[in-house]
Amino acid sequence: MKPATAQRWANLLILPTLNILTAFVVTTLVFLAIGVNPIDAAKLLVKGAFGYQNGIGYTLYYTTNFIFTGLAVAIAFHAGLFNIGGEGQAYIGGLGVGLVVLAFDGWLPAIILIPLAILAAALMGAAWAAIPAYLQAYRGSHIVITTIMFNFLASSLMVYLLVNVLGEKGQMSPETRSFAESSFLPTWSEMLGWFGIPFASSPLNISFLFALFCCFAVWVFLWKTRWGYELRTVGANPDAAIYAGINPKHIVMMAMLISGGLAGLVAVNELLGVQHRLLLGFNAGYGFGGIAVALMGRNHPVGIVLAALLFGALYQGGAELSFDMPNVTRDLVVVIQGLIILFSGALESMYRPQIQRFLSRFVKDEVSA
């Protein structure tokens, strides 16, 4: 094995695994401190996330959301941009879905309505990212600041619309009427049912496959197209990109539009797949979770799927955990997630020196030989 290959594998596999293991060790200590048997807790968590069909369904349903937002963060990251606005872009993507479905669900057939709604989700998400992107590219306003502010603008806008314009009258909850059934995405249990395979009902729907497709599309885009190459070049060195005849302003716009569009697709899973109405706060932190997922997944689609699966399992397994163990409140589940983010995000290079020493001892010989 060449040192470069070994180094690559260390980056992709060994480091993230070590980081997660460290997070789990610290979690164990936390469990011991509050008097919960960590082995029982781990069993419950794994069983809750993967032990039965309904649990798997929920895990993959959460995973779907994290894949979309993780890809969104990653693609911006490859262009050297830190898009923290996934939360707001997902929210406004939901507005797109809501407007299209509420306007057309009476008379358009599913085959036209659903693609239209998906398109609306992506377009609205992209539109919400377009303003911070423009300000970054042409006015030099920092994208981190503007995207964060746009999250707040998105939630203000949604509250205003749901309370005053779109919300059902005489209804306590700020939400629209339920969508007509023609807009419902087929769930996993329905789809497997077509082939005669029974699967417990859960929120898992066809958007999971769509998310996997998006992973593939992002991979092709980033590494197999000229645009992707330009995007990565700008991310690596904007000055060199200019010298190579690439306009970084255009690339910033392109990266952010795709990023926002991907984040907007969360609404497809949430609204068309599960909630079947536009409601307040359906984005529930997936946009922020996506940052951690992208960091952990090394901004690579495969890594993002794995990291999203881990987060989905933690969401679902964690809910089961707090359900079965009264000592474990849902705040503790947030602590576990926080530890994982801390060790695989903020402290990601903690073990790098040791790993490198270890590698140099074993791999060098082969090269010199």
Place this chain on the structure above:
Amino acid sequence: MKKLLLSVVVGTCLPAFVLAADFKPAIVYDLGTKFDKSFNEGVSNGAKRFTEETKVEVQEFEPANDSQIEQAIRRMAQRGSNPIISVGFSQSKALETVSKEFPDTHFTIIDSVVDQPNVQSVTFREEQGSFLVGALAAMASKTGKVGFVGGQDIALIRKFACGYEQGAKYVNKDVKVFQNMTGSTGAAWNNPSKGGELAKSQFDQGADVVFAAAGGTGIGVYQAAKDNGKLAIGVDSNQNHLQPGTMLTSMVKRVDNAAYDTFKAQQEGSWKAGKVTLGLAEKGVGWAVDEHNEKMVEPYKAKMAEIEKAIIDGTIKVHDYMTDNTCKM
């Protein structure tokens, strides 16, 4: 005779015993936290009171997002929990789905209406309670200006605001009512510093009594009232003790009773599905008088009792914002 007596005793005890054995009450809380000093905590207090009296443990779950609500209610039902209390209007869609899957389980939803044969819907006439404290605010105000600080700008809070304004105008039709909402995200329920700022700006405009219907944000409003020597009105739970001396009263909403009564009724076998609306007449809402504000409200007590009576017998009709999404005076 003895045998007959025995069989009667056994006959009456047995069902009760069986009932107690598989009596597993459960609560799924509203989004937010259980200890919010207001809505969720009220329900939790009712459950605690029930557990203390009957030694029956109550299963609880705090959902972290919308999809977990449905999941949690379903899991509770699958485990044989009965009755299950669903707290807050955001659970209505989830409960509608799950209640159909478990026709033999009893559900009670607080703050919303779900029309199913096995669901009891408990709603409160917040506009009546708010009317009362609005009237009190207008009576206690020396400047003829009163304030309202809401949490998130949603219909429910506008209902509070609308009742409050009607009450204030009933007492003094020239009264000026300032209204501010804290924000547009869920964080608006827990932003005491912004609440304090809003209250202060209302004081600067001349208000001297302010009503906060804003969950945890209210704490900042009460503090601002204390710092500026003005009066504040609490919400949901009796919050008079938070700033004794400057808390004029609290508009109480007895969610604790709703929870307690649900469990008690189920235990006694008298739980019934359908709509329950708790207003002044049912003592579901009201204004709190205790040792902290007794002296302060003494001069207004007679007038308040009069208004209370008029609302109960229908002489005063309090308009409910939710019926048509407008606040008609």
